[in-house]
Amino acid sequence: MTADPAFFEDSYHRLLEPFHPEEEARHEVAALREILGLAQADRVLDVGCGWGRHLRLLHEAGHHVVGVDLSYPLLRRARDNGGAGSLLVVADMRRLPARERSFDAVINLATSLGLFLEDADAATALTEMGRVLRPGGRLLVEGMNGDDAIAGFAERDGWTLDDGTEVRVRRRLDRGGRISHEVLRWEGPGGAGEKRHSLRLRGPAELEALVAAAGLTLYGLHGGWSMEPVGPESERLILTAGR
Numbered sequence: 451m452t453a454d455p456a457f458f459e460d461s462y463h464r465l466l467e468p469f470h471p472e473e474e475a476r477h478e479v480a481a482l483r484e485i486l487g488l489a490q491a492d493r494v495l496d497v498g499c500g501w502g503r504h505l506r507l508l509h510e511a512g513h514h515v516v517g518v519d520l521s522y523p524l525l526r527r528a529r530d531n532g533g534a535g536s537l538l539v540v541a542d543m544r545r546l547p548a549r550e551r552s553f554d555a556v557i558n559l560a561t562s563l564g565l566f567l568e569d570a571d572a573a574t575a576l577t578e579m580g581r582v583l584r585p586g587g588r589l590l591v592e593g594m595n596g597d598d599a600i601a602g603f604a605e606r607d608g609w610t611l612d613d614g615t616e617v618r619v620r621r622r623l624d625r626g627g628r629i630s631h632e633v634l635r636w637e638g639p640g641g642a643g644e645k646r647h648s649l650r651l652r653g654p655a656e657l658e659a660l661v662a663a664a665g666l667t668l669y670g671l672h673g674g675w676s677m678e679p680v681g682p683e684s685e686r687l688i689l690t691a692g693r
Contacts, residue, residue, distance in 0.1 A: 457647050458521035463501050465617055465636060468609075475503040478592075479511070481675040482557060485690065486588045488513065492554035497543045497579060498562030502528025502536070509535040516553075518546060543575045548582045556583055561593030564649045567629055569660060572650070576664035580693050589666065591689040595673070596651030598685050600627060614638050628652070654680050657689050666691040 482504075488494070490512035499505055499517035501524045508515045515536040519525050525538045541547050543558070556579045566572040579589050600623070607619040615638025621630050634645045652660070654671055661668045668691050670677070673684030680687065 457645055458500070458519075459523040460527075461636075461643055462645065463524060463527055464640075465611070465615075465634070467501070468611065470503055472503075475507060478559070478675060479504050479507040482590055482592075483508075483511065485675075485677065485688070486555045486557075486590055488555060493552065495546075495548065495553045495556045495579075495582060496536075497546070497556060497558045497575075498560070499528060499533075499538075500524050500560065500562075502531055502533035502538075504557070504559065505536045505538075506532035509533070516548070518543060544571060544578055546578045546582055550581050551584045551587075553582050554584055554587050556587070556589045557592075558590070559592045561649065563591060563660075564593060564596075564652060565647075567648060567650045569656075569663070572652075573660050573663040576660055576666060576691075580664055580666045580691070583693055585693060587692060588669070589689075589691045591657070591687075591691075592675075593687060594651070595653060595680070595684045595687045596628065596656065597653035598683070599630070599651050600653075601682075603630075611638065613640065615640060624648075628656075654687060657687060661689070661691050666693060 493514045496517045499519050505517045517536050517538045518541045522540050563572050605621050609617050617636045619634050621632045628651050631648045670690045672688045673680040674686050
């Protein structure tokens with residue numbers, strides 16, 4: 451089971467975009483280029499690219515970039531936000547529309563792998579990412595550390611947008627405490643609405659098992675963009691792998 455593509459449309463962008471300023475994207479792109487050892491003309495596939503926070507920056511750095519996402523509205527925003535220099539494709543990451551061994555690097559950021567609640571689906575997506583990597587190419591997967599998220603699980607959350615819109619979130623854990631079901635509601639000058647989705651919270655052990663199931667070689671698993679070791683306080687995970 452995966453998230454409904456309708457979840458990721460314009461209101462999703464409006465509610466979540468304030469949490470992802472351009473400075474964050476610049477830091478992440480600089481870090482991933484160093485981690486992956488990217489050469490200027492390398493071909494990069496951004497799987498689950500969303501509204502293209504990293505696409506323009508990678509293109510400006512000289513890379514040939516392709517962005518794949520299941521959401522047409524978010525890809526439209528990616529194009530309007532400077533991603534027109536990249537090829538943008540609507541596709542499921544379990545069936546990537548790309549030739550085998552056609553990319554030097556593949557990136558999958560912001561816990562988008564967690565949208566696959568079943569390990570078999572997540573392993574299929576990783577297998578596809580490995581399929582399109584050239585020999586010697588690298589895959590980088592980034593997201594929240596599920597172990598840390600569960601330890602500090604917040605059943606309620608909320609924030610206020612610049613226009614006064616009030617956003618409220620309620621969550622509950624299910625299936626052995628590894629799946630977070632979330633209800634997001636908002637109300638303000640632009641109207642009111644509600645969204646629901648679920649996310650599989652995977653820690654280091656689960657990610658390592660997925661890499662093995664996908665037939666990939668694990669190169670490293672770290673607790674942040676500085677490639678520090680994973681520890682009990684690590685909020686993020688950075689995984690690198692290859693064929």
